Amino acid sequence: MAETILDVIAPEIAARAIEIRRDIHRFPELGFEEERTAGIVERELAALDIEHRRVAKTGVVGIIRGALPGKVAGLRADMDALPLTERSGEPFASEVAGKMHACGHDAHTAMLLGAARVLQASRHRLEGSVVLLFQPAEEGPGGALPMIEAGAMDDPKVDAVAMLHVDYRLPTGTIGFTPGICNAAADEFYITVEGRGGHGSAPHTALDTIPCAAAMVLALQNIAARETDPFKSVVVTVGTIEGGYRNNIIADRVKMSGTFRSQDPTIREALEGRARRILEGVASAYQTRVELKVIYGYPPVYNDPAVCETFASYLQQEHPRLEVASPPPTMGGEDFAYFAQRAPGVLVRLGIFNEARGSVHPGHSPQFRVDEDAFAFGIETLVAFARGVGGGGVRG
Numbered sequence: 001m002a003e004t005i006l007d008v009i010a011p012e013i014a015a016r017a018i019e020i021r022r023d024i025h026r027f028p029e030l031g032f033e034e035e036r037t038a039g040i041v042e043r044e045l046a047a048l049d050i051e052h053r054r055v056a057k058t059g060v061v062g063i064i065r066g067a068l069p070g071k072v073a074g075l076r077a078d079m080d081a082l083p084l085t086e087r088s089g090e091p092f093a094s095e096v097a098g099k100m101h102a103c104g105h106d107a108h109t110a111m112l113l114g115a116a117r118v119l120q121a122s123r124h125r126l127e128g129s130v131v132l133l134f135q136p137a138e139e140g141p142g143g144a145l146p147m148i149e150a151g152a153m154d155d156p157k158v159d160a161v162a163m164l165h166v167d168y169r170l171p172t173g174t175i176g177f178t179p180g181i182c183n184a185a186a187d188e189f190y191i192t193v194e195g196r197g198g199h200g201s202a203p204h205t206a207l208d209t210i211p212c213a214a215a216m217v218l219a220l221q222n223i224a225a226r227e228t229d230p231f232k233s234v235v236v237t238v239g240t241i242e243g244g245y246r247n248n249i250i251a252d253r254v255k256m257s258g259t260f261r262s263q264d265p266t267i268r269e270a271l272e273g274r275a276r277r278i279l280e281g282v283a284s285a286y287q288t289r290v291e292l293k294v295i296y297g298y299p300p301v302y303n304d305p306a307v308c309e310t311f312a313s314y315l316q317q318e319h320p321r322l323e324v325a326s327p328p329p330t331m332g333g334e335d336f337a338y339f340a341q342r343a344p345g346v347l348v349r350l351g352i353f354n355e356a357r358g359s360v361h362p363g364h365s366p367q368f369r370v371d372e373d374a375f376a377f378g379i380e381t382l383v384a385f386a387r388g389v390g391g392g393g394v395r396g
């Protein structure tokens, strides 16, 4: 007989999660500085009698061991805020100038604590175990890899992993699954072109880097326009160009920076080599020298299509009140990607759009608000994933 969690316990569970969320929201902390937030997580887990340990400086791993045999579900929540001054008008707005929970990570942490409460209370009939992954520094420099390296997914070994992210594109009461690649790899590049300076009236005595840089910007567009399958996504954006001294001096050096965005790993791997070949070819034509440096960011998140499909149908069957949607991928980044490389994973988008609550702004905006009516749905979704994995409903 299907049980609707919300009918039984969620009003108090959601109310408590909202209270914790507002507390975290008032005192936001940036990546690897989440001491107060991690302290709240530890305090709550201890009060629930859930075993837990610190990892990766401010990360916390909790383990709920079900009484019945089964698989191990990982549930991940990020805890860090952004360097931004809040202008949401919420009564519990940030009390720290220049720091704000503008991506909803406060809500993610509080909802995972709510799910932990439900799962721990029903431990006697829980199949398998649940690993709670409270992660620091998602906005940078990245807390997922240090947690994984500290063994967060190894003991017990996680069989499938999920996370929630609030999403203003979907109305409250809706959750979204995007099977396959659901966002982008965002990598940075830096170019330096070196020539030889001279008098602006005598270009033949110098090696001018300005026309060379202009040719490089145009030539780089060939990566997207001529070298990539038009059905695949790639972006090559040169965002800055700096060079030169005065109108009548030939610039001996130009520096440029930009971003590569890609979704397909083979396209991503080829980007640096393609850019280098094009840049060196242009530099040789203009008799300059060029240097390219690429700094790799998070890989794209791969949502395991089998997990998405079985979890979505499990939810529809067990929790018919939840609306399930398939929003398009985004070109944003998310270091949950690393967890989803170690175990089949799914990034679940939790709808928070609600005009009446002013929950209409995108993440990273100073006006960002989270419709707290979404908490009950978020907690329900996390609990369902844990029960579905353990019982084999999600990963048989």
Ligand SMILES: [Zn+2]
Pocket (backbone or CB within 6 Å): 103, 139, 363, 364
């Ligand atoms: Zn963010």
Ligand SMILES: [Zn+2]
Pocket (backbone or CB within 6 Å): 103, 104, 105, 138, 165
């Ligand atoms: Zn985020």
